Amino acid sequence: YPKASAPEERSGAPQNDGWIGWGSLGNASVSGVTVTRDSALSVPAIWDAVNKISTTLASLPFGIFQVTEAGSELAKRHPVYHLIRLEPNEYQTAYQFRQALFAQACFGDAYAKVSRNGIGRPTSLQIIDSNCVTLFQRDSGEYYYIVRRNIGNRYVEEVVGFSDMVHINGLTLDGLSGKDVTKTQCDSIGTSIAAERFGNYFFANGANPSGAIVYPQALT
Helix, strand or coil, rough: CCCCCCEEECCCCCCCCCCCCCCHHEEEEECCCCCCCCHHHCHHHHHHHHHHHHHHHHHCCCEEEEECEEEEEEECCCCCCHHHHCCCCCCCCCHHHHHHHHHHHHHCEEEEEEEECCCEEEEEEECHHHHHEEECCCCCCCEEEEEEECCCCEEEEEEEHHHHHHEEEEEEECCCEEEHHHHCCCCHHHHHHHHHHCCCCCCCCCCCCCCCCCCCCCCC
């Protein structure tokens, strides 16, 4: 697998760049509402589903096990044990990391970059917004990821090898990329949001119509 290349830094994201944050722009529904992950979570049913799935899975016991003559047991000396069980990085607990990862996976894909030391051992796991990741395939058949994102005030591009990315799919048809829920269910979600907005505006106006048109004669 190709090794992760050094990040390419730029003074700012180019205005015509169609990759960075492309998914965050959302999908236009027939109701006129733009659907993103954040706006989809405003639908109570979606919020409840994502919250229950992510918090439940994150609370399950995770660990690295090894096979011994006495059976399987926790591999506490394995370099990944500490990352999975306690602290994947210096900013998140294991529970926070897994909850965010599974929440993203509910919408199609979730990614976590694996950082390694000089001898190749994993040292940290960093969640990456799925909107910033694109999966590519070389002519030789091997896969790799392009990550385009803003870090602080810097625009960074980097190549991440297939073995250096934890990739969790939601519903997938090819076994590689999950189906984007905000795209495939765009119209249904947009209709739910539009109906709720209409109801809010209507009741905010005292459940009264905003006006009426009077015509002096009967209308056919």
